[in-house]
Amino acid sequence: MKRLGMYLVCIIMTAGIIFGSQLPALSQDAAAFYKGKTVTFIVPYSPGGGYDFYARFMAPHLEKYTGCTIVIKNKPGGGGVVGANVVYRAKPDGRTIGILNMTGAIPAQIADAKGIDFDLKKFNWLARLNDEPQVFVVGAKSKFNSWNEILNAKETIKLSSTGTVGSTYLDLLVLKLVFDLKHFDIVTGFSGTSDADLSVIRGELEGTASSVSSKIKKIEEGNFKPLLVIADEKVKGLENVPIIYDFPMSTEGKKIADTYIGMMNVARAMMMTPGAPADRVAFMREAFKKTLTDPDLVQKAEKMDRPVAWMDGEKVLKFIERSFTEAPPLFVNELKQIMK
Amino acid sequence: MLEALWDGLVLVFSWPAIGYMTVGVFFGLFMGFTPGIGGPVTLALVLPFSFSLDEVSAVAFLLGTHSVVVTGGSVSAILFGVPGAGPNAATIIDGFPLAQKGEAGRAIGAALAASALGGVFGTVVLACIIPVLRPIVLVFGPPEFFMLAILGVVFLATLSGDEPLKGVIAGLLGLMISLIGEELIVGTKRYTFDTVYLWDGIKLVPSVIGLFAVAEMVDLLVRGGSIAKPEKKAVLTGPWTGVMDVFKHWGLFVRSCILGVIIGIIPGLGGDVACFLAYGQAAQTVKKGETEYGKGNIGGVIAPEAANNAKEGGALVPTIAFGIPGSGSMAILLGALLIVGITPGAALLDEKLDITFAMVWTLAIANIGGAAIMMLLAKRLSKITLLEGSILAPIILSVCFIGAYMTTNSMGDIIVAIVLGVIGFMMKRLNFSRAALLLGLVLGRIVEQNLFLSIRIFGAGFIYRPIAMGLVVIAVMVIAWSFLKPMLQRRNEKAA
Amino acid sequence: MKKAEEIGFAAFLVIVFALFVILGWGYAKRPRIVPLTLSIPGLALSVLNFGNSIVKAKRAGTDQKTKRAETSPGGPQAALSTENRKILVIWTWIIALAVGINFLGFMIALPIFLLAFIKFFAKRTWKLSTLIAASFTLAVYLVFYVGLKTTL
Numbered sequence: 001m002k003r004l005g006m007y008l009v010c011i012i013m014t015a016g017i018i019f020g021s022q023l024p025a026l027s028q029d030a031a032a033f034y035k036g037k038t039v040t041f042i043v044p045y046s047p048g049g050g051y052d053f054y055a056r057f058m059a060p061h062l063e064k065y066t067g068c069t070i071v072i073k074n075k076p077g078g079g080g081v082v083g084a085n086v087v088y089r090a091k092p093d094g095r096t097i098g099i100l101n102m103t104g105a106i107p108a109q110i111a112d113a114k115g116i117d118f119d120l121k122k123f124n125w126l127a128r129l130n131d132e133p134q135v136f137v138v139g140a141k142s143k144f145n146s147w148n149e150i151l152n153a154k155e156t157i158k159l160s161s162t163g164t165v166g167s168t169y170l171d172l173l174v175l176k177l178v179f180d181l182k183h184f185d186i187v188t189g190f191s192g193t194s195d196a197d198l199s200v201i202r203g204e205l206e207g208t209a210s211s212v213s214s215k216i217k218k219i220e221e222g223n224f225k226p227l228l229v230i231a232d233e234k235v236k237g238l239e240n241v242p243i244i245y246d247f248p249m250s251t252e253g254k255k256i257a258d259t260y261i262g263m264m265n266v267a268r269a270m271m272m273t274p275g276a277p278a279d280r281v282a283f284m285r286e287a288f289k290k291t292l293t294d295p296d297l298v299q300k301a302e303k304m305d306r307p308v309a310w311m312d313g314e315k316v317l318k319f320i321e322r323s324f325t326e327a328p329p330l331f332v333n334e335l336k337q338i339m340k
Numbered sequence: 341m342l343e344a345l346w347d348g349l350v351l352v353f354s355w356p357a358i359g360y361m362t363v364g365v366f367f368g369l370f371m372g373f374t375p376g377i378g379g380p381v382t383l384a385l386v387l388p389f390s391f392s393l394d395e396v397s398a399v400a401f402l403l404g405t406h407s408v409v410v411t412g413g414s415v416s417a418i419l420f421g422v423p424g425a426g427p428n429a430a431t432i433i434d435g436f437p438l439a440q441k442g443e444a445g446r447a448i449g450a451a452l453a454a455s456a457l458g459g460v461f462g463t464v465v466l467a468c469i470i471p472v473l474r475p476i477v478l479v480f481g482p483p484e485f486f487m488l489a490i491l492g493v494v495f496l497a498t499l500s501g502d503e504p505l506k507g508v509i510a511g512l513l514g515l516m517i518s519l520i521g522e523e524l525i526v527g528t529k530r531y532t533f534d535t536v537y538l539w540d541g542i543k544l545v546p547s548v549i550g551l552f553a554v555a556e557m558v559d560l561l562v563r564g565g566s567i568a569k570p571e572k573k574a575v576l577t578g579p580w581t582g583v584m585d586v587f588k589h590w591g592l593f594v595r596s597c598i599l600g601v602i603i604g605i606i607p608g609l610g611g612d613v614a615c616f617l618a619y620g621q622a623a624q625t626v627k628k629g630e631t632e633y634g635k636g637n638i639g640g641v642i643a644p645e646a647a648n649n650a651k652e653g654g655a656l657v658p659t660i661a662f663g664i665p666g667s668g669s670m671a672i673l674l675g676a677l678l679i680v681g682i683t684p685g686a687a688l689l690d691e692k693l694d695i696t697f698a699m700v701w702t703l704a705i706a707n708i709g710g711a712a713i714m715m716l717l718a719k720r721l722s723k724i725t726l727l728e729g730s731i732l733a734p735i736i737l738s739v740c741f742i743g744a745y746m747t748t749n750s751m752g753d754i755i756v757a758i759v760l761g762v763i764g765f766m767m768k769r770l771n772f773s774r775a776a777l778l779l780g781l782v783l784g785r786i787v788e789q790n791l792f793l794s795i796r797i798f799g800a801g802f803i804y805r806p807i808a809m810g811l812v813v814i815a816v817m818v819i820a821w822s823f824l825k826p827m828l829q830r831r832n833e834k835a836a
Numbered sequence: 837m838k839k840a841e842e843i844g845f846a847a848f849l850v851i852v853f854a855l856f857v858i859l860g861w862g863y864a865k866r867p868r869i870v871p872l873t874l875s876i877p878g879l880a881l882s883v884l885n886f887g888n889s890i891v892k893a894k895r896a897g898t899d900q901k902t903k904r905a906e907t908s909p910g911g912p913q914a915a916l917s918t919e920n921r922k923i924l925v926i927w928t929w930i931i932a933l934a935v936g937i938n939f940l941g942f943m944i945a946l947p948i949f950l951l952a953f954i955k956f957f958a959k960r961t962w963k964l965s966t967l968i969a970a971s972f973t974l975a976v977y978l979v980f981y982v983g984l985k986t987t988l
Binding site: 374377385505506508509512513515516519523525526528530531554558561562728730731734735737738741742745751754755758761762766769770784787788791792 | 838841842845848849852853856859860863864866867870871874875877878881882884885888919922923926927929930931933934937938942946949950953954957958960964968972976979980984988
């Protein structure tokens, strides 16, 4: 009986080797390729920023799972355009990867902005780093206590925002378009979300919007009142705050909301040069999966309010393609206005 | 309160925290000395190592590293005219001419003493105002930023030396260069010629490298000899003379520290502004018979260095009080604090006051320690200025290009350094004030941005806000003084 | 010769400010307010400066004529033109380095530049120039590639 079992195991193993050899053999090639080589990880933003942090945070894990040395290279400029161009034009040998802010890149490509040499649909997408639900907040002393009060307000509501290409401005613009809020007055020109936030805390302006992860601590501290979450489902930590779909909107408005939230679902993602060998793409996808599902990394990231939520590269591409086909003309025109 | 103060000190001096702080200080000094690598990059590099440390060690390690980067950078600014870190840019204006006079040792000594004492000053102020942090941070908005920047522009006038027309032209050129790139109000890309590199504007570090380092190296090669002019070879003054200089210019030092702390406390103006405002303020108060600013006045080294390190004490304030970082480095620090379990905000001031004071102590101790280490090296390093120029210059030019390139890892940075190098070289030969251009470059964008924000938020009446109005009064007084001073001097001469 | 430089740079400034004004004029209402308020006075002042430099050059020219009659001709003139040639040569070296960095990268361009410069411009021995080029490149490699794990 024991012997029979041994035979069985042997047969199954041999069968496994014969039938399964196709795929593992390929990724073994890729593993051999990456071993001891250096891979350049392009960060299209300055050292010290969020994207730079994530890249440096992931690098040791990626090295562990791939056997290669990761060299992080900052290529800031044009809100990510410079770095994305570099990854796009690199030699397609799989040794150049990058990270990108999709809520900046997708609108830029939709609007056909200047300086873009890349096509987001052609990158080899490796993984999603996280989604980035957004939240609309008002100052702690604001007289507004709910999104309905904002919707029905009679007076002009002044809101603070970074430059017109920042995600803060896009958030506010989307809200304005979706709910047709003529009384929204968006004050642009703050250097960063911190400065825009401070203006609201000082009470100069009524409210602002940006990613939940950047706001949650300030909300808990009592600096802000969260009124609306821009996402398709409730967000952890803000369970009592309504989401954008809880309120009536026009069909056109719904399309805009759908497109924007689609982009938000793949807010930060990693990619590889187009035309890289398929086995190396698959190998890197696997490495990112292992990295981003490593419980130790996920827990540390959570602690720092730098959430990680892995999604496969293939799926990322689906989301990107969708946002190009779904974007309604009104939204496209507005984006063209900003990106001109 | 006092108990927490003591507990904080004990925490910092406990093992292994003190060991990590020492390692951090050495690393920070080295990174600062290496051109082009500023505070944020240095912190980003050491960040991963802090994850596994305990609270106090992580704080000691990161703050220790961070607080001495600029101290190290001041040495390369003085010796080669290459800013080690962004905030050292202002130090070059008078530091390098001092090195040329054979007084590199003295300049380094003054820079180190000013930055160490400035750091302690900032720290003490921080410790004193911890209980009333919040309201102080909240009184400064765009109108106040606007007026602070305008005050800086007013200082431009006095940087012009004996040819005011050329000085004002240089200042206006700097202001215009700062406007290159995408503006934030409606997103127009100005003067970019469809070049993506120019969208983000002309960066400070490659500009300073061009204006000063490249220009000076060309000058050195044309002139022949060494950086320190040969006739002064005998008087390579020691660093201790420089330390004494700080005490001789005590008033200037304190004024610069106060400016630094204020700018550190209010997030949104950026660190470079502190140094340049302090420099402008120093040049404003130049006494008769002193060396002109820009030609090697020791005050031009003391002011920006004191302001910068005092500022870092101040910059911890918004970081601790609101979790809103006062500078790029503070943003990284914030992330590191969170991962080791320190959450900035009110809790840090109530429950973990000892940790807060441990941070304060780390700042103070690292500042003094970093300066002491560099003091030991100062005399040896200053001998570099006696090396043969035709061998030293190509090496420094190579370092210049590496430093410039590190800004955005792009050829654009090198092109900026060369173009501004040519302009700087011509300006030097024809007696245009490069300091004025630099001040304009730092302030232009800030003036415009806060002007529009102020008008959008408060309307044209923004200027009547109390602090803004106070700054208007100071600006008017500065202008009036620059007219009155020559008149008074003339009258005194007549009387005498 | 310095007079020619003075006039040349003054003209350059006029052109730069004129460009700032002309391009600034084309921007929308809000983005052009600040550039125009700064560049128009800049243009006016740089024109004034240009005028100054010409007046000064003329005055100096007449002075020089009277002086030259007394001193031996050619002496200082020749010295100045060698200085100018030297300046041009140095800038050519610098631009060559930048071009080299662009096409060859730092790690190849830097040692070649240092070697060539110290050998041919500073006129030192091959031994010294090789030593400096090699040790500097090694230092750069150790700091950036090994220490900081980054590439140039």
